[in-house]
Amino acid sequence: MAKIIIDNQEVExxxxxxxxxxxxxxxxxxxxxxxxxxxxxxxxxxxCLMEQKMPHPQTREMGWSPKLMPAxxxxxxxxxxxxxxxxxxxxxRANCLEFYLLDHPLDCPVCDQAGECHLQDYSQRFGNAESxxxxxxxVTPKKDIGPKTLLYTDRCVLCTRCVRFTQEIxxxxxxxxxxxxxxxxxDVFPGRPLDNPLQGNVVDLCPVGCLLDKSFLFKRRVWxxxxxxxxxxxxxxxxxxxxxxxxxxxYRLKPRYNxxxxxxxxxxxxxxxxxxxxxxxxxxxxxxxxxxxKTTPEWQDLPGxxxxxxxxxxxxxxxxxxxxxxxxxxxCEEAWLLIRFIRDIAPSAVLVMGPVPVEGEDQQFPAGATxxxxxxxxxxxxxxxxxxxxxxxxxxxxxxxxxxxxxxxATAGEFSAGWVVGGYPxxxxxxxxxxxxxxxxxxxxxxxxENEFTAAADIVLPACAWVERDGSFANHAGLIQPFARxxxxxxxxxxxxxxxFETAGFEGIYSGERVRELxxxxxxxxxxxxxxxxxxxHTH
Amino acid sequence: MAWKALDRLTPVAEGEAPLLSEALREKIRSFFPRxxxxxxxxxxxxxxxxxxxxxxxxxxxxxxAEVLDIHPSDVLDTLSFYTxxxxxxxxxxxxxxxxxxxxxxxxxxxxxxxxKKQLGIGLHETTPDGKYSLVTEECLAGCDHSACLLIxxxxxxxxxxxxxxxxxxxxxxxxxxxxxxxxxxxPPESAVTKTDASDGTSDANEAQEGN
Ligand code: SF4
Ligand code: FES
Ligand code: FES
Numbered sequence: 228m229a230k231i232i233i234d235n236q237e238v239e240x241x242x243x244x245x246x247x248x249x250x251x252x253x254x255x256x257x258x259x260x261x262x263x264x265x266x267x268x269x270x271x272x273x274x275c276l277m278e279q280k281m282p283h284p285q286t287r288e289m290g291w292s293p294k295l296m297p298a299x300x301x302x303x304x305x306x307x308x309x310x311x312x313x314x315x316x317x318x319x320r321a322n323c324l325e326f327y328l329l330d331h332p333l334d335c336p337v338c339d340q341a342g343e344c345h346l347q348d349y350s351q352r353f354g355n356a357e358s359x360x361x362x363x364x365x366v367t368p369k370k371d372i373g374p375k376t377l378l379y380t381d382r383c384v385l386c387t388r389c390v391r392f393t394q395e396i397x398x399x400x401x402x403x404x405x406x407x408x409x410x411x412x413x414d415v416f417p418g419r420p421l422d423n424p425l426q427g428n429v430v431d432l433c434p435v436g437c438l439l440d441k442s443f444l445f446k447r448r449v450w451x452x453x454x455x456x457x458x459x460x461x462x463x464x465x466x467x468x469x470x471x472x473x474x475x476x477x478y479r480l481k482p483r484y485n486x487x488x489x490x491x492x493x494x495x496x497x498x499x500x501x502x503x504x505x506x507x508x509x510x511x512x513x514x515x516x517x518x519x520x521k522t523t524p525e526w527q528d529l530p531g532x533x534x535x536x537x538x539x540x541x542x543x544x545x546x547x548x549x550x551x552x553x554x555x556x557x558x559c560e561e562a563w564l565l566i567r568f569i570r571d572i573a574p575s576a577v578l579v580m581g582p583v584p585v586e587g588e589d590q591q592f593p594a595g596a597t598x599x600x601x602x603x604x605x606x607x608x609x610x611x612x613x614x615x616x617x618x619x620x621x622x623x624x625x626x627x628x629x630x631x632x633x634x635x636x637a638t639a640g641e642f643s644a645g646w647v648v649g650g651y652p653x654x655x656x657x658x659x660x661x662x663x664x665x666x667x668x669x670x671x672x673x674x675x676x677e678n679e680f681t682a683a684a685d686i687v688l689p690a691c692a693w694v695e696r697d698g699s700f701a702n703h704a705g706l707i708q709p710f711a712r713x714x715x716x717x718x719x720x721x722x723x724x725x726x727x728f729e730t731a732g733f734e735g736i737y738s739g740e741r742v743r744e745l746x747x748x749x750x751x752x753x754x755x756x757x758x759x760x761x762x763x764x765h766t767h
Numbered sequence: 768m769a770w771k772a773l774d775r776l777t778p779v780a781e782g783e784a785p786l787l788s789e790a791l792r793e794k795i796r797s798f799f800p801r802x803x804x805x806x807x808x809x810x811x812x813x814x815x816x817x818x819x820x821x822x823x824x825x826x827x828x829x830x831x832a833e834v835l836d837i838h839p840s841d842v843l844d845t846l847s848f849y850t851x852x853x854x855x856x857x858x859x860x861x862x863x864x865x866x867x868x869x870x871x872x873x874x875x876x877x878x879x880x881x882x883k884k885q886l887g888i889g890l891h892e893t894t895p896d897g898k899y900s901l902v903t904e905e906c907l908a909g910c911d912h913s914a915c916l917l918i919x920x921x922x923x924x925x926x927x928x929x930x931x932x933x934x935x936x937x938x939x940x941x942x943x944x945x946x947x948x949x950x951x952x953x954p955p956e957s958a959v960t961k962t963d964a965s966d967g968t969s970d971a972n973e974a975q976e977g978n
Contacts, residue, residue: 370772399838404844406847407849
């Protein structure tokens with residue numbers, strides 16, 4: 228711990244960090260563009276400048292340095308004294324901001340960044356309301372620099388965060404700073420677009436509206452969005468994210484800082500891979516089939532129906548054998564409730580791990596990095612909760628099966644009743660399973676999209692997307708990461724957690740936290756969840 | 768999309784054949800031992816290519832990147848920082864008129880206008896016969912002899928509008944009299960496809976050396 232003095236106040240801070248970080252942590256709002264804790268230090272934007280006490284070169288007497296120093300580049304050391312609350316520092320900020328605005332188009336009404344723009348915010352907080360600019364501003368055309376991003380050249384503040392990201396994190400180097408001085412621009416080499424699996428992050432990094440996400444462009448004003456903390460279900464890493472929604476529609480996903488998992492980043496596959504949530508082919512209502520008859524039961528009757536059907540089945544069939552397929556897209560809590568329900572009725576029910584989608588290989592960034600040099604990893608295991616389901620299977624004991632073996636046995640007619648959970652964003656039943664599905668006397672299929680199981684099932688239950696549910700996923704390393712509900716399920720559907728909660732015999736409102744408490748009694752691992760730590764208010 | 772955006776997805780269409788001969792690449796590689804990293808040889812590489820080919824096209828930038836094992840965007844980044852490097856063909860001789868303070872006061876603007884008139888070209892243009900290109904630059908470090916201009920690397924001091932005709936008529940107006948630096952030694956005759964000595968552009972040393 229180092230002790231430094233900021234504006235006459237003593238601040239204790241971690242060694243090895245910069246004054247800017249120490250000040251932000253202690254609550255100061257120090258404006259900054261170029262500094263980002265995940266990138267190298269450029270100290271080029273000059274917004275964070277501060278005064279620092281230094282010995283006079285001749286008299287050695289301590290006094291305020293005549294020259295301002297960048298807080299983002301000055302490491303803390305015991306006894307250091309700095310100040311931000313001086314006229315000199317304030318004047319510098321105001322002057323810098325005036326320069327930034329001189330040639331900046333004031334097109335906030337049509338700029339996607341408006342509302343979360345640090346040029347807007349800083350100008351308001353630290354700058355001048357009026358411009359003294361009398362000359363024409365430069366108008367530079369925007370550039371189509373890649374499949375996912377647009378670069379509004381004249382909005383750039385040249386912080387070079389984006390360039391450093393492609394150099395240091397993705398390691399793909401597509402972005403560069405062309406020309407010199409007042410002609411500086413961010414660009415790509417023509418024909419070598421910004422196109423790497425992490426490209427979406429440059430949009431998050433850009434403090435202004437220069438780099439924008441094509442998929443979000445002109446879709447919604449950001450102040451209409453409501454953010455919910457969540458965990459990305461795209462791969463077994465489980466990056467901490469925020470789901471931004473308005474009117475029950477998800478507009479974008481953003482990463483949240485989590486040093487244990489994803490630092491500040493997320494991959495494009497996860498970021499842009501939520502479109503299926505709003506697919507109108509989703510199953511939205513439960514269906515009960517009797518022969519050719521199809522009815523949609525009331526939700527409040529459903530737990531009773533499920534319970535009776537399984538109980539009757541087990542009672543009436545000697546040697547009934549029940550199998551449950553648990554999907555690696557289920558939350559731990561949901562899977563636990565389902566196991567509990569089924570094992571209550573059929574204690575020897577076989578538990579099956581649903582197919583685990585695997586694509587390609589794990590990808591490390593920057594490419595070729597190993598050990599500590601790895602800044603980000605995308606895992607080949609494209610589901611969020613295989614580890615969690617494994618933990619539950621282990622805790623539940625009894626017979627378990629792999630999915631292929633289950634299909635084989637089911638085809639041979641070895642199971643009389645079953646409950647198959649899908650909930651995969653993509654079609655997941657790869658081999659034909661129609662024969663297997665037809666052999667069940669009682670089959671429940673819980674899924675998001677139609678497939679051979681839902682076609683053959685006696686009861687079809689809609690599965691909800693993760694943004695509509697709440698619970699937790701255990702990532703590849705076994706970290707149990709909660710995710711909150713962001714939007715309502717499609718009209719007619721009910722959250723899986725809620726109907727499983729009631730079916731398992733509980734009353735009231737389901738919540739992941741409530742169920743986790745129950746689970747923790749028998750599976751201590753669930754006592755501890757990994758939450759992304761809070762970040763200081765004035766950082767970005 | 769209804770509005771326009773500069774297309775950066777499509778490569779700049781240029782000739783296919785490799786522009787950098789093996790000998791040229793070897794010449795660039797010969798600078799590697801001088802530095803810790805290969806990328807550090809980028810400036811010499813740019814000089815070598817411009818001296819030999821006259822300018823550094825996008826295709827040439829890609830090829831340089833290949834030799835140095837860096838991304839072409841890094842080459843563009845560095846190259847575009849320096850006005851010295853040309854990305855499109857320039858005339859055999861480049862006239863650089865100083866546009867900085869002393870020269871401006873001492874009639875540099877009039878000299879520039881006179882050159883424009885006599886050559887019939889504007890800034891960043893090249894005469895139809897490919898002989899001259901015209902640009903301006905900040906201080907040429909000859910302020911005590913304003914107004915100044917460069918023809919290739921040869922500095923001409925105290926130039927007046929009435930001197931322009933004579934200057935342009937002089938075949939040797941770009942011949943420098945100082946010693947060449949060994950930094951940009953031309954590669955052995957046989958190694959380079961273009962002949963060096965006879966053509967003005969390849970006489971290039973670093974600009975400062977002419978001063
Ligand atoms: S595009 Fe954005 S992130 Fe990149 S330099 Fe400009 S302001 Fe910074
Ligand atoms: S100079 Fe310190 S944040 Fe930019
Ligand atoms: S001002 Fe022209 S040479 Fe310095």
